[in-house]
Amino acid sequence: MAKIKPRVKVPKKAAAGEIIEIKALISHPMHTGRAKDKKTGKKIPRKIINKFVASFDGQDVFTANFEPAVSANPYIAFPFKASKSGAFTFTWVEDGGAEFTASKKMTVA
Amino acid sequence: MKQTKQFSTISRRHALAMLGAAGTAVFAGVPAYADGAAVAAKIKGLTGGKSVGEGTIELDLPEIAENGNAVKVAFSVDSPMTADNYVKAVHVMADGNPTPDVASFNFTPAMGACSASTRMRLAKTQNIIVLAEMNDGSFKQAQATVKVTIGGCGG
Amino acid sequence: MRLAVMITMAFSLVAGAAFAKTPYHDGTAEVIKPTDKNHPLGEIVSGYDFRKAMIRDVQDDDFENPAMLVVDHGEELWGTVDGSAGKSLSQAFEGCAEVPLDVVGSVYPRFNNAAGKVISLEQVINMCRETAMGAKPYKWESRDMLGITAYIRMQSRGSRVNVAVDGKASAAFERGKKLYYQRVGQLDMSCAHCHEDNYGNYIRADMLSQGNINGFPTYRLKWNGVGSTHRRFRGCMKNIRAKPLPYGHEDYVALELYTAWRGNGLKVEAPAYRN
Incomplete structure (x- = not known):
C-alpha cells in the first residue's frame, strides 16, 4: 500500500483575533469493508482513518470522527481563532490504533 | 452552490420520487441502504428524543455530483462560539448510504467560528442531514438533497 | 442488438442535455481555434470545461487536489x-x-x-x-x-501543449489517427463517435468531453487515485467491449501522440482532477 503521508495548510502568520482556515489532507484508501478485491474476489477488510484531532499548544481544539462514508484521501477544513503564537499538532488515527501526525507553527502579531 | 435549508420530514416515498426524477443508477451488489427511518432513529438517539429547532445552518453541497466518490460537504452554524454559547458537536448523516453516519465533529470556543468542510461518498441520490448540538443541550438541524449521477461510461 | 444500444445512447444524449451546467455550455470556457488546417474540429476545449463546479473547484486549489x-x-x-x-x-x-x-x-x-x-x-x-x-x-x-x-x-503547467507530428513523428501520427477513427469492440465504436461527434452531450449520465489529455496524469474519482493516459485508453476500450492493449503498447503511444495533437494549444493542466 501507498505510504501514508499527511499535508497540512496553516498560515504562518496571523493577526490577533483573526479567524484562520486550516486545511488537512492525508493519503489513505479508506477501505470501507464492503468492496471486494478484483483479483482475489475476497472482501477487503475495513481500514479507515476514524479520527482526526487538531490541538494547539497541547490543548485539543477540534476533533473529526470519520465513518467509512468519508472519501479516500480524507480532506478536512476548519476555522481557528488566532489569539497567540503557538504550535498546532494534527493527529490522524487509523483503525487498529496506528497514528500519523504533523505539526505547524503559527506566529500571531 | 449554496443551499440553505431548514428541517423537513423525509418520507420514504419522497426519497424514492427524487431518485426516480434524477434518473440515476444505484451501485450494484450493495445489499441495503439506510433510509429516512434509520436517520430518524439515529437523530432520536443523539437528541434523546428532544425536539430539534430550526436555527440557521448553512449547507454547501453540490446540487448535482458527477461522481459519488468524493462529494464536498461543508456547513456553517451561526454561533458566537463563546465559552457560554457555542456549538459542541455537528453530526453529518446521509439517508441513502449503507449506513447513515458520515462524520461527526467536536467544536470548541477556541475555534471562533463553527464550520467545517470534508468530502464524502454517496452511493446514490439522497438527503444529507446535518444536526448541530449546542452547549446548552439544544439541537438544530438542516438538510439538502444531492443528485448523484453515475454514468455507464467514463472508463 | 447494436441498433438497440445506439438508440438507447442517442436517447440519453438528448435527455441529458437538460441539466448541463458547465463552462463549455454557458460560454465561459477557454476555446482555442486550431491553427492546423487539418484539425478535424473548429474549437478545442479542455476536459476541465466540461465539468461542473464540484470538480473544477478541487482542481483549482492545489491543496484540495488529492x-x-x-x-x-x-x-x-x-x-x-x-x-x-x-x-x-x-x-x-x-x-x-x-x-x-x-x-x-x-x-x-x-x-x-x-x-x-x-x-x-x-x-x-x-x-x-x-x-x-x-x-x-x-x-x-x-x-x-x-x-x-x-x-x-x-513543471510545464500553464504552458501550451505543442507536440510535433511532422518529420520523424509522422508515421506514429498517421498510425494514431487511423486508430482514433477505427471502429473496435462489440459496440463497434471509435474514439471519434464519442469525443468528436458527441462532445458536450451526455452519454447516459456522463458528459462527454473532447477527450483531450492535457491534464494527465489525472486524479479520477472513479479510480480514487491518479492514473495515466494509457489507463484511460484502456478504460475507454473496456467500455466499448474491446480488448484493451497493454500499457506502453506502440499503438497506445501513437494514439497518445495523435490525441495530444488534437489538443495542441491547450494549457497543460497536470495533475488534473476529474470525475
Whole structure:
C-alpha cells in the first residue's frame, strides 16, 4: 500500500483575533469493508482513518470522527481563532490504533 | 452552490420520487441502504428524543455530483462560539448510504467560528442531514438533497 | 442488438442535455481555434470545461487536489539517487528527454533520437533509469511512475501543449489517427463517435468531453487515485467491449501522440482532477 503521508495548510502568520482556515489532507484508501478485491474476489477488510484531532499548544481544539462514508484521501477544513503564537499538532488515527501526525507553527502579531 | 435549508420530514416515498426524477443508477451488489427511518432513529438517539429547532445552518453541497466518490460537504452554524454559547458537536448523516453516519465533529470556543468542510461518498441520490448540538443541550438541524449521477461510461 | 444500444445512447444524449451546467455550455470556457488546417474540429476545449463546479473547484486549489499527494511523492523520487551510476533522475533527465525540463510536459510524446522512435514520457523516464542511472525501470501504473510523471508534467503547467507530428513523428501520427477513427469492440465504436461527434452531450449520465489529455496524469474519482493516459485508453476500450492493449503498447503511444495533437494549444493542466 501507498505510504501514508499527511499535508497540512496553516498560515504562518496571523493577526490577533483573526479567524484562520486550516486545511488537512492525508493519503489513505479508506477501505470501507464492503468492496471486494478484483483479483482475489475476497472482501477487503475495513481500514479507515476514524479520527482526526487538531490541538494547539497541547490543548485539543477540534476533533473529526470519520465513518467509512468519508472519501479516500480524507480532506478536512476548519476555522481557528488566532489569539497567540503557538504550535498546532494534527493527529490522524487509523483503525487498529496506528497514528500519523504533523505539526505547524503559527506566529500571531 | 449554496443551499440553505431548514428541517423537513423525509418520507420514504419522497426519497424514492427524487431518485426516480434524477434518473440515476444505484451501485450494484450493495445489499441495503439506510433510509429516512434509520436517520430518524439515529437523530432520536443523539437528541434523546428532544425536539430539534430550526436555527440557521448553512449547507454547501453540490446540487448535482458527477461522481459519488468524493462529494464536498461543508456547513456553517451561526454561533458566537463563546465559552457560554457555542456549538459542541455537528453530526453529518446521509439517508441513502449503507449506513447513515458520515462524520461527526467536536467544536470548541477556541475555534471562533463553527464550520467545517470534508468530502464524502454517496452511493446514490439522497438527503444529507446535518444536526448541530449546542452547549446548552439544544439541537438544530438542516438538510439538502444531492443528485448523484453515475454514468455507464467514463472508463 | 447494436441498433438497440445506439438508440438507447442517442436517447440519453438528448435527455441529458437538460441539466448541463458547465463552462463549455454557458460560454465561459477557454476555446482555442486550431491553427492546423487539418484539425478535424473548429474549437478545442479542455476536459476541465466540461465539468461542473464540484470538480473544477478541487482542481483549482492545489491543496484540495488529492493528486498533489502523488506529486509530493514524485518530487521526493526526483531528487533521490538510485541505481549503479549514483545519479538521481534530476541529474540525468534532461539529457534523456532531449528538451528542457519545463518543456517536456508540453511536447511529449515525441520522437526521441536516442530511442529512435516516438516515445511517451513514461518511456523516457524508464530509458533514463536503465541507461543513464543503471536503475530498474518503474512499472507503468505504479505510484512511483505516476508520481514522477505528474511531477514532471507539472513543471510545464500553464504552458501550451505543442507536440510535433511532422518529420520523424509522422508515421506514429498517421498510425494514431487511423486508430482514433477505427471502429473496435462489440459496440463497434471509435474514439471519434464519442469525443468528436458527441462532445458536450451526455452519454447516459456522463458528459462527454473532447477527450483531450492535457491534464494527465489525472486524479479520477472513479479510480480514487491518479492514473495515466494509457489507463484511460484502456478504460475507454473496456467500455466499448474491446480488448484493451497493454500499457506502453506502440499503438497506445501513437494514439497518445495523435490525441495530444488534437489538443495542441491547450494549457497543460497536470495533475488534473476529474470525475
